[in-house]
């Protein structure tokens with residue numbers, strides 16, 4: 523939908539931000555945050571101005587994945603200044619929490635926090651703002667897709683049927699609220715051993731088949747890689763690695779180029 527159509531549906535953009543892209547998954551644990559942080563990093567590496575907003579109030583993970591835990595400062599007019607790491611502007615509930623204390627908020631408040639997150643952060647000029655949505659199709663996700671003028675959404679799934687069932691639900695939620703599906707990313711597509719043999723641990727080609735069935739583009743397939751997990755845990759997304767050293771890094775670079 524065009525900007526004008528989106529405005530007529532009550533959806534607003536963020537001043538200075540060209541494209542807002544939501545990264546969603548039906549199910550938790552499929553690698554949505556890993557994909558969001560690596561895509562943001564790959565886009566920044568290619569020269570784009572990029573922000574990443576962790577909208578997962580209940581399980582924020584971007585601070586871990588970018589190795590940042592500072593408290594963001596505010597501007598004089600009370601806007602939050604995002605942190606920055608690996609060339610990406612970052613905002614996450616994780617930055618506002620004491621230690622690892624859980625966020626205990628109910629639906630309406632959670633929804634308000636999320637809106638505040640998006641509208642009260644001083645993002646500045648960005649080519650892309652990547653939103654790491656919470657898994658599933660609950661209140662927070664709905665609020666975001668109904669009030670934000672998104673360029674589109676990307677759905678992350680593993681090839682496994684339980685993940686695909688939920689990915690289908692996410693696709694149908696976005697379709698119902700008129701958000702374009704930019705495509706599907708199949709994560710944990712296979713594991714390749716040192717001898718070059720590929721093992722389809724979570725099933726073979728489930729994401730690719732699903733994309734064809736749902737008539738959405740398959741943007742890429744990310745292998746299971748030790749470096750992807752390790753670098754995510756150590757605050758340096760694998761997309762920072764040379765493409766020759768990591769198949770995942772190469773896959774993220776290719777998706778970012780598109």
Ligand code: ADP
Nearest residue numbers: 550551552553554555556745746747750751754
């Ligand atoms: P989600 O955001 O969907 O809950 P995460 O991105 O937090 O999932 O990923 C779950 C776990 O799986 C993390 O520990 C992450 O490091 C790991 N992981 C995700 N994708 C891959 C991959 N392609 N290869 C190896 N580990 C991965």
